Amino acid sequence: MQQTNFTDIMEKNHMEIPWHDYTQNNGNILINQAGLIEKASVIGRVGLIMLSCGTGAWRVRTSMNRLSKSLGVTCTVDVGLMSIEFNCFDGKDCVSQSLSIANTGVNTSKLYRMEQFVDSFPKEEVHLTGEEIHKRLDEIERIHAIYSPVKLGLAAALACCAFTFLLGGGPVEMILAFLCAGIGNVIRTKLIKHNFTLFLNIAVSISCSCLLYSILLKLAEILFHVSALHEAGYICSILFIIPGFPFITSGIDLSKLDLRSGLERLSYSIIIVLVATMTAWIMALLLHLQPLNFTTLNLDPILLLILRLLTSFCGVFGFSIMFNSPVKMAAIAAVMGALSNTLRLELVDLTGMPTTAAAFIGALTAGLLASLIKNYNGYPRISLTVPSIVIMVPGLYLYRAFYNLGTMSLVDAFSWGAAAIMIIIALPLGLIFARIFTDRTFRYCS
Template sequence: MALDDNHVVSGIREALSHSYVPHGHRARVRHRNHMAVPWHEVTDCDDMLAVDADLDDKSSIICRAGLLLLAGGTGSWRVRDCMNKIADVLGVTISAAVSLTTIECTCIDGHTSFSEVISLHTTGVNTERIRLMEQFTREVQARGDTFTVREFHDRMDKIEHTPGNYAPWAVGLASAAACAAFVFLLGGGPIEMGCAFVGAGLGNFVRRIMLDRRLTHFVCIGVAVAVACLAYLGCLSLLSLAIPGALEHEAGYIGAMLFVIPGFPLITSGLDIAKLDFRSGLERLAYAVAVIIVATLVAWLVAMMVELSPDEFTDQGLSDAVVLALRLVASFVGVFGFSMMFNSTLEMAATAGVVGAIANTLRLTLVDFAAMPPEAAAFVGATSAGLLASVVASRMSFPRISITVPSIVIMVPGLYMYRAVYYMGVFQTLDAMEWIIRAVMIILFLPMGLGLARALTDPDWRYCS
């Protein structure tokens, strides 16, 4: 849902522009499915101290703050925590139900109550928004009793209208680097990495352009995956003109599409379920599964048309010491790139990159040199990432989720998920079941590891209330 007054005015102008239709002609008027909320127009007493304002004005402040934080992609526990803190300053009690895109909130003041429902028109991830809202919440706790209703909304206007940190080309470049690093961690070599770099960069650039134009979410995902896979094949075909046998490196096309894997909602769904927020957790899980299905099915269709197959990567023949060093570098680059895709600042992305490099390299080392099952190693890696992020976030005033989730997104088994769908498509049922079970096991252990680390280090999160 767009929340600024300019969108309301533009919507009215658009409707007026279609108000006159010549006789014999038909014109289609586009109406907003999610109507914009003019926050400054629904308040009764802009210049009154918020603590003395009417209950509906207090509710608008609390709900808008929760909606802004929800738009950043964080889980329901953190959204409710923010709303509770602001409600406490305003002297009211709230009961809120939070889902993936909707907040239902009832504000209670003595014998009076006021309820409202607000929603987003889409979902996404914006860690910079989360950071700004945490700063805003701390400011409200410190001196919110001196703010007028207008001052509350003015501050939230500033947060809402803060532009993204990166242009579409920069986001495309970040995803290109992240996916190329991902391909190396999966076992790919220079050819696969280079082609995945081109494919992922073009694919995510196209997706970002389409999202900026507010095109349908899943259409953006499908088109981006198709562009990424075809760009990988085109790059590979060009390389084959100069490098004999280049077309044998087709397995890396999977890495070119991994930028669409919804690691953030997958992880936060597990954390929400751990806190018994089943509505939010299950909606996030359903959204993540829907994205995975759309992405993998489109990739499968492209693979069938151009005869690509997800074969095993060729062994690169590197020594253990070299592999360890390169894994540290690749893990840092991968997490750094994914963090930029989540709109983290460079400082936040670098911090997440260091945490992810340590945790992911530990995970891979346990699998290769300690013969630990990949599922158990994922649990250890996620727990270590959560513990490291707890130490770092407290010292650098970064939102914990902006460090933890990007650092383990690189552990999400996108390759396993795609192979499961691919083998379903060619009716190799046993292979499909093997890959999907392995993927599900790892996905389940990732939020479990983060949840354990959170319970050990965060007293507020540790208890039910």
């Protein structure tokens, strides 16, 4: 075993696990003939990588169970947001392990590769040694961000620009949101890359976006005589921070009674929203910005429909790239999002349907489309559904609720907050029922 200096290990708060040490004594023995500890190391590592991709407890447990069945092991698993506790026993011995990740995030590219690994395990990897399997997992773990910070900034810029139009903003707000969200997400990505803590990267990136929006709007007023009424768009420049993945996966986990994971993910989402909205509120006070209503665009209904399809596509594509999806996967999610989100908006406008019910139908549509597509190309449902409905998450409502709470306009705060909560509840419900309708394994609680 390679000797490692103790002080080098303790530089990280979460010590790295020497996975290959579990296999060095039995390097020529196939994994299905190896000892329980070696088998448990493979099962646990697969679950931990799945967890690091941002997927929910049900998918993590299902993947670990499939490996356990192939290896002749019984496995019981308890999954949280950033940790897994599990027991493996084979009728003779029992191994208990507690594993954790240093930080949580979303990586749909790695998730897709892991699902391929789990699907192929009974036919391929089960005939390899533990050392060979861990080498394959090493390669998968090295799949970090497949896009540079600049490209991720452009993705956030595109998403927030599209989000601005869908919320009612015009060309001025869209241009400013594009620039400010892009720069804000570049800063956020850089901070994440250097392992800065969650609160710091949220506060700094949101502050920079708000400050830049205020500066650019003032320059536009001076140089191009743009009205100050366009300041409402500053809210759209911070919507890249919306925790869509944990919001949705928390609802899915709660539906399967994975209360620990569901509540932890929900708490994580609420923390992000609170820190982001408080930072934006403080910046609004300092910069004298107000969340006013957007000016009416008065577009022809057919033109509005076309623009909604186009901007919904662009918005979902941008968010999907931010989740580290390959371009093809992002484009498929964008088509789904364009159809489901435009359907949601048209139902509200043409039928007067409450926004909560329309959000449910939009999410249900996205979930059904994802099931059809998975049967065709095998992409993980969650990698398609979450980006396609993130654009439906009411970030504007959440911010206005907090802003009015800060100014003690309690009636307005409650109104915006209640509307946001209802929509946030409706979105995972739509995906859950789509999954119930199309997936037998999800339909039961065995």
